[in-house]
Amino acid sequence: MTSIDVKDLTKRYGATRAVDGLTCRFEPGRVTGFLGPNGAGKSTTMRLVLGLDRPTSGTATVGGRPYAAYGEPLRAVGALLDAQAAHGSRTARDHLRLLAVSNRIPDRRVDEVLQDTGLAPAAGRRVKTFSLGMRQRLGIAAALLGDPPVLMLDEPANGLDPEGIVWIRRLLRRLADEGRTVLVSSHLMNETAAFADHLVVLARGRLLADLPVEDFIDRYSHPRVRVRTGDPVRLRAALRAAGHTVEEGADGRWTVEGARAEEVGAVAAREGVPVLELADERASLEQAYLALTAGGTEFAAAPSPSPTAPQEV
Template structure:
């Protein structure tokens, strides 16, 4: 696939590309505004990733408890939860960096540590600081490439892809956080993997970089890859993710599509302006609905539909200047679902 991002609406322009991937000239200049490399279609069947009752205990504390979910090909899965919910610990167990107390993660029926060429099957970005600071970005990737028989040319391809060609020969100790994030993403993509596990990949990126990575994740999923991305940016996930896996205190609180999560957990708010706000507020509270005053004197009503509010006002002769239903948001749904689930370990 070939892809270009429009400055204003980020619309994707897609065309067919050959099996080796391709370049699209783009319409802007800069690392992610001009030429953009888009990886080739996945050549093999993407292994299903199954997480089954993963549990991690540190003494009496359970950082992760009975976490189960399934990652399918072609799906961007958002992985969210309050700080300390267990997201990073879960992802580390998935790639063998932490040993679970119980449970397992299977990639195509095998644990990550038993894969013959893990970089070619699962690319992971879990800690952008876990890089030798004295190496250059290019040498870091070439060292990784040699462990899997990947050509040195591929290192240059992914450096170009993430916008680091001009900094490829600089020592990593001089990289900014955003540059280290992009280098970590380049390493995750090095083996042209069938699945990606990314922990807060947008952290440290500027607004253009966030738009770029959003578009990249979509394109990778369209090619049939499985993607798991943790993030605290609900607005971004609303535009990027197909499904959300929500953790709280180390347990799965929800595993559903974005639309399902919003419809089940977010409450629509009706905004009203009227000539008699005190009387309308009294009537609404009498129907066991919540009312809050806006700075402009209007009311925000939850627990009633706009039509019901309008009928109630009409019966008492209350004039309405405005009545608007505010659409439920993913952020509202997330906050409702995770209320009370804070603290703990990562």
């Protein structure tokens, strides 16, 4: 099992601290969403893990070793940092081949990853003719080349069409289920909550949260139920009697703040009120995330199955 360990990592560019005393661990067997607004330090952290940038202080290791200590590192970590990085004048196959050759990865893997990412028909085309979505797929293909236990993908869904987004979600899930460490950065909360098991949230280079997605949702999203009924008068009376606040929406739907669908359903059933529509709403997840990152809200330690303790900010 290979995890990524970041300890007291700081990277300063001139006066700005891109990463500021970051300590966290990215664990195998799950998809970790690496969240934060643009400039939060996500990409810098990934470059530091790969040894592309030198840390001002602190360490970043993969499986307990610095990245550069791996003899054939593409077999240890697959990374997608920038989908534009493949030279436009090369064909997709040449781009993958030169990477494979350097790490003594057999040519057959090049064809396999081209197949897996749906690029096989375009393998002989020059990369400059590729759409952004195809470049993302090529970057993901390069990350998969060495069949690595650790994957680090910087905004992999960027530029993918809806079909591509479904594809990448399934891929990430499969990779994590195979026991790999999957780290995926994004600046969009809702998108990330759709596929991640765990969240690490950064803002201004600092750790704000390190917890399972479910805990984040429980903590930050405000539960609310949307209900439509054939007998609003009786239902409203019953819900008020049960201690709920009920508001009438413009379209004849009612919202019940702070409640869950099962509670509202139980009340309606007890009263024998016909329910035409009943659903949980989690409208405030994105806002909670924005408030967390923009306000620099400190996040107190949340119960987490991982040994990683969210760090004091």
